[in-house]
Amino acid sequence: MPATPAAHTLPPGLAQAPERLPSDFKGLDDQVRQVKAELSQQPEEGDNARRLER
Numbered sequence: 001m002p003a004t005p006a007a008h009t010l011p012p013g014l015a016q017a018p019e020r021l022p023s024d025f026k027g028l029d030d031q032v033r034q035v036k037a038e039l040s041q042q043p044e045e046g047d048n049a050r051r052l053e054r
Helices: 017-041 047-053
Strands: none
Touching: none
């Protein structure tokens, strides 16, 4: 018996999703680091700036 029956095959884009996840997470981590760096260089702007840094 096959692991995935032919009637339950996934669309190609969905089947490849687990392969793309590590690079997608790395890209998101890079974006978070960039935003944090930008925020740390901005002067304090009260509660709004502090809330975004969390």
